[in-house]
Structure formats: structure tokens, C-alpha cells
Amino acid sequence: MSTLNLRQFSTRDAGFEREFARLLDRTPEADPKVEATVKEIIADIRARGDVALVEYTRRFDRRQLTSVAELEIPRQQLREAARALTKEQYDALANAAERIRAYHERQRTESWSYTEPDGTRLGQQVTPIERVGLYVPGGKAAYPSSVLMNAIPAKVAEVHELVMVVPAPAGELNPLVLAAAHLGGVERVFTIGGAQAVAALAYGTASVPRVDKIVGPGNVYVATAKRLVFGAVDIDMIAGPSEIVVLCDGRTDPEWIAMDLFSQAEHDEDAQSVLISLDAAYTAKVRAAIEKLLPGMERRDIIRTSLEARGALITVANLDEALALVNRIAPEHLELSLENPEDAAKRVRHAGAIFLGRYTAEAVGDYCAGPNHVLPTSGTARFSSPLGVYDFQKRSSIIQCSADGASSLGRTASVLSRGEGLTAHARSAEYRIKK
């Protein structure tokens, strides 16, 4: 095996800022050709509905289809897929579902209001989004965990109907994905994918119901379609490549850390794995562990490409420096492999998920710890949050003035609206002022 060309540098190096800036360059590229194709597909689905949907599915998914009815999977089939799993697989999936549900139950927002001394009541009424579309990639990259992570928060929010779409290339479906749909409480499943599935969910066809929000990961066509239908429906974030930063004090088994870095790198060639080490000697040990373990990994080619393209081993002088870099990266996943990680965690201002202590492998967060694995990537943790129940709930302001409240508030509103030249506002408020 050839030498691993993995970047390694220290904050003491003269060229540190330049090296570090390269890691931060995560701007996604928009491809105008993809966008043109996707625009055409969306327009076609809007114009011709089910007929276009069947045509695209025949062509892109190589399906023999005579009618749109064949595109829906009955719920019975989901139940059967769950029953057909091995006991070990069923138990693992059910255990994950239960833990994810328990965690997300704590995120539910309730309606609230308060009444002022003059009898005026103010508050917010919280309601679920009514119908949500869940995109699930098909074929080889079919992830049952992703079904659970997207479906369960929606159901905890009491979304009325969850419509899943999953392409079935050449008719092939992953039984674990169907089983996860059953455990996640999905109401309807269509075997459609790509931009045509996103368009069908956003605008509805005779067979596919129009939804209010579309969530779930997908390839560049799916991501582009989601971006283009945004506004007509809500969407979750557009995910970039997955990332991990492991911050280690040098006292965790280097092989554990190497494997944690691999677990991110194996996702795809664009994934990013970064070690921030408080100790140069330890950095060298992790590098040695990486070189030792890499040849034995099933997905070694992907891991190698990812580490060489986007990985880094960074040595810093102290914890302050380390946390400053973490906050600049705003990573999707952050492992704090430290003796007392709690204080350091409180100083993390931007991260999708924080894994505290040597025992907390990022991988448990991906599957079954409970928190969501849909997390802000590419530095967007500066302004966004893990997917949660709050993404499937919405609020309406509640304002109920008493006669006294309307009178006193009316005086203030009158002055302010006249200051803005909006006199109908003023008069509307003034009608309710007591004479």
C-alpha cells in the first residue's frame, strides 16, 4: 500500500492559516446543467402529473410499469418486511426507534398564553405541519436509520400524514428501509425518486398527495429539486458532505480515534475527518494507527480518498486554541475525547452534535443514541440546528384584547401608525379606544 498522503500541521507552523483555510473551503458548487434538467422535470410533472411521473420512473429507474397504481406500496407490505427481518436486526431497529422517540418527545413545543392584568391574553398556538414528504434514497445507499431519523420527529410532532418516496431501481427495494418505514409510522410509500418525486410531493399529482414540507437526503438532482420547490413547500436543510472533528487530549486509545475518523471518511469521498490533538506525539500515534488499520477496512478506497482530499491532523498548543478552531469549523459532528469534557462542551458555540468523553463514538449517534443524525453541515451550525420535532411544528400568535386592553393599546398603536403615515391602521385602533 502506498504512503497515505494525509495533511498534518500545527498551529505553530508559519503556513497554518493557509492550510486551515483550505479545510474551511466547503462552498457547494451549483451546476447549471443539473438545474436546467431539474427545472424541466418539475415543469413536466406540474403539467402532466401522473403520466409524466410514470414515464420518468420507467426511464430513470428502469421499471416496467403500466400504471401509476403500481407505484404505491401497501402498508401491509411494510409490516411484512418488518416481520421478515432476523430477530437481531428487528430488535436493533426497534430499539433505535424507541430511543429516538424517547429523546424527541422532549422536544415537543406546547401552546402557551398569559393574561395581563387588564384581561388581554397573549400567546402562541402550536400546531403540526399537516402532511410531510420524506425522501429516501434507493439502491445501494439505502439507509433505514435515515428513515427513522426523519419519520419519528414528524410523528412525535403529530404530523397527520407522512408520505415516503423511495426509488426502486430495476424494481429493487431494501427490506430494512421498508421495515424502518413501518416502525417509523409512515402512512404512505411511493416507489418514485429523483427530481420527479420531489416535484410530485411539492405540487401533487392525481395519485401523489401534495405535501407541506419535504425532508430527507438525496443526490444532486434531489437537492436541486428541493431548492427549486422551496417556497411552494418548506424543505429541511440541503446537506453537504458529512464531517467530523475529533478533539483529543492524547489519552484515548489511538486506534479508537483512527476508527472514529474512518467512520466519517467511509461515507463518501467528499467527507471530512479532522483530528485536533493537544499533543504532537499523540498526533503521530493516531497517524500510525490510521496507517495500520486502513488496509483492513472494507471501504478503504473511499476512506483513503476522503482522508487525502479533505482530512487533516492538526496539533494545537492548548485547549483554548483547540476550541477556537472548533468554533471556526462549526463541525457537523464533534467528539470531545477528553477527561472532563463537560466544561469544553459549554465553550463550543457551533456544532451539530457534541459527543462527550472517550466512550462516545460518533457512530452510536448515527444510529441509536436518540438524538437526530440529520445535522447542519458545511459550517451551517453557525445558524442551524439538528432536525427535530420543532421542524414539524409551527406557531400562530394569539392576541385577544379585553375592552380595556384594546383602549390602552389603541392609543400607542395610533401614535406609532400615524408616525408611519398609515392612517387606516390608526383609525382601526382608535375605534376601540374608550371615549
Place this chain on the structure above:
Amino acid sequence: MSTLNLRQFSTRDAGFEREFARLLDRTPEADPKVEATVKEIIADIRARGDVALVEYTRRFDRRQLTSVAELEIPRQQLREAARALTKEQYDALANAAERIRAYHERQRTESWSYTEPDGTRLGQQVTPIERVGLYVPGGKAAYPSSVLMNAIPAKVAEVHELVMVVPAPAGELNPLVLAAAHLGGVERVFTIGGAQAVAALAYGTASVPRVDKIVGPGNVYVATAKRLVFGAVDIDMIAGPSEIVVLCDGRTDPEWIAMDLFSQAEHDEDAQSVLISLDAAYTAKVRAAIEKLLPGMERRDIIRTSLEARGALITVANLDEALALVNRIAPEHLELSLENPEDAAKRVRHAGAIFLGRYTAEAVGDYCAGPNHVLPTSGTARFSSPLGVYDFQKRSSIIQCSADGASSLGRTASVLSRGEGLTAHARSAEYRIKK
């Protein structure tokens, strides 16, 4: 005055669905010429920074400028603007600020966590967005209330730095806007506007700091720029024209209702005012009140255009029908001018803000009741919420496994990740399983 050409129909009419569908057609049009111009401005600001910013500001705002330093207003000047107000204006603005703050204090989300029996701790750490840009339109449409409504939730969320931009066409600034910036706790103000201001906030220049999120209303250039920089920074919603639906049982003074409809219609020609009346005779009375009051309104031309283009008086058979229409419209503002509005409010599934009872004019919500006046428009209340403190906070998942927790979770993660073919994930989890 010529006859008012205001649409009036009933759910009993044969053509009802066609008439109603016209009201729901609120699709915003994208203008490719505007987009091309805005893309150029953004690229130019990214490439040339302050130099380009000064050039555009000179040209578009007709300013005599020699340096970028002239674009920042010292905080002292904001304080002075607040002091220079009349006592009536200062008191009204301060009262509104205080009420908005009290209401939004109740929206703050706190960090939370729980510990499982085996010692594993799970939760979410809540942090503020660090730096937020607030766009404020200049010139005639300068709204101090909008400054308060955007700034106060950000400051309640403990945003570190709030950077306001407001164009000063020909050097002119609205002292009420500056005073509101003072009361709202804005840290820095730049007199820049348009797409160039949005680009400067999104990418930063030598003088204007880069922010993490941009909020606030603006014209089509500003809205387009916000849409284009989304991803590099977060943005609030892109607002469509303002809307009100008034649902009335026929026992509120028809002049009050006419004025409530005017107060929305006077915003601009595209605004939408709709009455849903439980009683045909009452519908006629409101129409008569509209015709009587319209000629006396300062903004009668805008009101007339808006009512004729987009307004409607709809008579329904009963409350069920009325609420079904409300939920289809998903209005920005909803007045429930009913005797016992609480039960009806609970049946509203989609609305930005609900104004309960005859005394609650929508206008008090615009200025001083406390709830935010930045609300989802164009039916987006199906999936979005009023602007709030939650828009300026974000969350990081917290996962801290005990040795026992890592061992049992590791077993589940191992099975599931092997099911997905991700063996580095599996091994990373398996390292932490107790032998």
C-alpha cells in the same frame, strides 16, 4: 367616486370554487433580469468589497461619499435621535419595545439534558446566533416598528452583535428608525441598502462585518439578494404581500370591520383583504361601510386598487364552512370577530397571527401588543411561524455515553451499521463494547 369593483360571492354560488381559487393564487414571480443584476452586484461586492460598496451607494442612493467610514452611524447619534422625539412618540415607541420584549422573553429556549439509568446523558445545548444583520428599508417606507420587531427577539436570544443596514437616499434618514434602533439595542448601523448591503452582510467587507443571518423586509432587489446568499448565511422568510382575513358573525360594528380591511389594504396595491361573513345581510352592511368610508381615507387610492385587485367579501353558511376556507387560505393575519372566539381559534390550523374578539384590531398587533408582526404570508403559515426568539437560537445535540451505555448502544449500532454496509461505523462502536 366611481363604484367600487369589489368581488363579493357566497359558498352557495355555482362559481364559488373558481372565484375562491383566484384568491389563493399567490405565486410570486421571479424576474430573471432582477436576478442577473443582483448576481452581478453580489459578485462585485465579494470581489471589490468596500470600494464597490461606496460606488453602488453613491449611484443608487445619490450620496456624496468620499470614504466608507461615512457609511457608519455612531451609536451616539441613535441615542440623540431617541432623545429628540416628542414625548408622545418616545413613550409610544418605548411602550411598544417593552411589550414586545416581555412577550418574546417567553419564547426563549433553554438547554436541557437527562441522564439515563446507566449514566448516559442526552440533551441539547442552546446557543445564540452570534452576529445578525437587520435590513431596514429607507426613504418613505421606513418603519420603526419593523426595527423593534426584528431587533428585540434577536437581543432576547442574546445575539452578540446586531448590525443594521438602512439606505439613506440622498442622505435622508428617518429619525424614528434611528430611535427604534437605539431602543431595540442595535450595536452598529450602516447607511447602505439594496443588494449591495445584503452582499456586504453575507460575505463581509473590510468595514462591514460578516453576519450569520440576515433578517428584515426589503424590495425585490433585497429579497432576491437574500435568496441568493441563503446558504452562505441564514435568512428569514421572503415576505409576500400582506394579507388579512376577517371572520365575522355579523355583530361587530360594520365600520370597524371596514377599517380593519382598509388597514391591510393600505399597505400596498398587492395587499389582500378578505371578509368571511356568516350572514349575507351583514356582508352588505360592511360593503356599504367600505363605500362610505373609503373617500375619506388618506391612502384611498392604494386601498381601492388593493381591494379591487385582490379583496373579497365572502358569505358562508356557517362557522364550519368559514373555518374550512380560513384553513385553505392560511392567512398571515386572521381576525375572529366573534362572540366566543376561543373555540374557533382552536380549530384554526394555519394562520400567522390570530386576533380574537371584536376588540382586537389587527393594527395593535402590528405595533405594540407584543407578538411579532413578521408573519408567514402567501399560505406559508402551512409550514412556518411568526419571527421569534427561536429564529435567533440554535441547538447542538449532546451525547455523553457512560462506559455501560457505550457498551449496550454499541451492540445496537454495530448491527444497524453492518446492515447498511458501514463497517468503520460498526468497528468504532464495537471498540467500546465491554468484553
